[in-house]
Amino acid sequence: MNTLEFTMLVGLGSLLAGFLGSLTGLGGGVVIVPLLTLLFHVDIRYAIGAALVSVIATSSGAAAAYVKEGFSNIRVGMFLEIATTLGALTGAALALHLHVSIIAIIFGLVLMYSAIASLREKEEQTRDLGPDRIATWLRMDSSYPTPAGKKEYRVRGVPLGFCLMFGAGVLSGLLGIGSGAIKVLAMDQAMKLPFKVSTTTSNFMIGVTAAASAGIYLSRGYIDPGIAMPVMLGVLAGSLIGARVLAGAAVRSLRIVFSVVIAFLAVEMIYNGFTGRF
């Protein structure tokens, strides 16, 4: 296989990963590492480096639209980025010392959780639990646009959210993913933000978290331009196409199919990790 064929194949695979990741809300990064390692037999360290670069690009691209529309809560995002960045630096430093088989097993487990979490029913609940001292002090309470106009919401559970975000950052730095599923869990469940605000704020934060990890990966020589180039362009293009067709697609059935594929990849990653094939 020559360079052009390899680049085209990786680019096409990344395009598909970005497209499906965007449609299902899982993000392209989570599929890129198994795709590169299991299909293209790329060393997991190169795969994680390339995935991180693509995660920064897609997160920033998607966040631009959400921030402008007023869905993302920038104050919450920037505050929690302290936790995710510290976590990402910890995770990336940890990745340099852990055996690749252990990283593959952890990756498989997180992949499995992401697949299950994506199937969870998303409900917009009205949960006015009164003002929270820390959230009020940090002026985190805000509003977001709904078909019925702007809707006010209050933020709660800031310390718990902060701790969970640190964990999300560690996984992001360790595995080269956005760990959106855990970020959403922290904001939606712990901090009681509306689901739409949680997902869009998570999207805004993912790029910053991944950029922190990417710095460490770059310094260790894990980011190869030959792989990062087709992966970044493919995932970015795929996620943009996915966002455009999102409105008319049968997302529910697609999400189930995609989750099954993800679960299968997760099992293979765990199996390969245990049998030392990485």
Next chain:
Amino acid sequence: MSKPVSHHLDERIDSIMATLLRTGVLLAAGLVTIGGVIFLVRHPMPATNYRVFQGEPAELRTISGIFREAVHFSGRTIAADRYPGRPRALFRVRVYLRKRLDVCAGYPYGSGAAKL
């Protein structure tokens, strides 16, 4: 600060941030596309073997290093010399640009080529 002013400020920050993010992503994607096309057109050699982890050369491990190498178009760090069969996009593009610059400056085998 009154609430309406603060709200207006938040909206302005949202708008500026969105523009900044969009511009950054477009710039990055454009730059990568141009670099990728030049690389692929000029170097259809057998694909690099990524099964074995070797790590990038020292020059590609820091932001300042990448900028320095890109600005100086130095041929010293051509990966193909160090790792036969492991050509790097960035290096190849830089060598190509260096040769072009030398030709433009009237030195077809000038300083850049000498360093190669």
